[in-house]
Amino acid sequence: MSRKTKMKILKILLAILAISLIVGVIIYLFPVMQNLSSVQGQMAFKEKVENSGVVGLLTLFGLQVAQIFLIIVPGEPVEILAGMCYGWFWGSAFIMISACIISISIFCLVRKFGRRFVYDFCDEKKVAKIEKSKLFQNPKKIEWMMLILFLIPGTPKDLLVYVAGLLPIKPLHFILISTFARYPSVISSTLAGDNLAMGDWKMSIILYAIVLILVGILVFVVSKLDKSKATKEMLESMK
Numbered sequence: 669m670s671r672k673t674k675m676k677i678l679k680i681l682l683a684i685l686a687i688s689l690i691v692g693v694i695i696y697l698f699p700v701m702q703n704l705s706s707v708q709g710q711m712a713f714k715e716k717v718e719n720s721g722v723v724g725l726l727t728l729f730g731l732q733v734a735q736i737f738l739i740i741v742p743g744e745p746v747e748i749l750a751g752m753c754y755g756w757f758w759g760s761a762f763i764m765i766s767a768c769i770i771s772i773s774i775f776c777l778v779r780k781f782g783r784r785f786v787y788d789f790c791d792e793k794k795v796a797k798i799e800k801s802k803l804f805q806n807p808k809k810i811e812w813m814m815l816i817l818f819l820i821p822g823t824p825k826d827l828l829v830y831v832a833g834l835l836p837i838k839p840l841h842f843i844l845i846s847t848f849a850r851y852p853s854v855i856s857s858t859l860a861g862d863n864l865a866m867g868d869w870k871m872s873i874i875l876y877a878i879v880l881i882l883v884g885i886l887v888f889v890v891s892k893l894d895k896s897k898a899t900k901e902m903l904e905s906m907k
Contacts (some may be wrong), residue, residue: 679738679789686734689727693749696720713865717753724753725762732766736826737774738789743825744857751861759858760851767854768847771829775842778833786830794824798831807836811845818849825850852879 697716717724731746750759777785786795814837818825825846832842856879863871 682734682738686731686738689730689734693727693731713752728753728762729766732763733770736767736770736829743853747854747857748861748864751858752865753861755865756855756858756862759861760854763854763858764847764851767850768843771846772843774829775833775839778830779839783834786834790827790830794827795831795834798827799834810835810837811841814842814845815849818845819852852882856880 697713703712720727728746728750731749735743735746747759747763750763753759754762783795814828814832817828829846832846856875859875859879860873863869863875
């Protein structure tokens with residue numbers, strides 16, 4: 669059996685495991701999530717989460733691994749779930765810490781095994797396009813570009829975690845960027861989740877929209893100040 673076939677089988681098995689975790693969480697929480705609009709329902713939800721203990725934390729971490737490591741689960745649902753289960757503060761803390769741990773692991777594995785490891789988990793053409801871009805080969809600009817990309821909602825942040833190991837960026841700088849630049853997205857999602865757990869659906873949507881608008885304004889200002897138009901070129905290379 670070839671290495672490529674083995675990796676496909678491994679990814680399928682891991683994807684099945686991740687989907688199983690998601691389905692399991694939904695089945696476990698759904699009975700109490702139906703009544704979140706009432707005080708009794710909210711108390712029942714919190715009790716259910718507290719009773720899950722370490723298993724609940726490990727399940728959430730497993731979903732976070734699937735999101736970043738396997739690039740098969742969108743980040744927002746996991747972050748919203750963290751906010752619902754543990755509140756916006758502890759939910760955000762959990763997501764940030766787990767993202768840091770997973771990002772460090774991937775970065776170190778890429779530095780050790782090189783492109784072969786990246787191609788096992790990511791689209792080879794996308795990786796090659798980013799890696800060959802002149803913007804990403806400039807050590808003076810790469811950290812700034814990474815910061816912008818991690819701030820912008822919707823960019824393939826998890827792909828960047830893999831690609832970063834192939835680029836001329838200092839490990840510590842990348843770990844700090846990949847962890848803390850996620851914060852606007854994480855806090856908006858965990859706040860939304862926290863309000864959902866309180867039965868306030870409208871406030872969840874409003875908070876999420878406000879954070880996205882603020883990040884959008886920040887990116888717009890940066891792109892206008894960037895006279896070299898590097899930001900626009902950088903986003904083009906990510907498509």
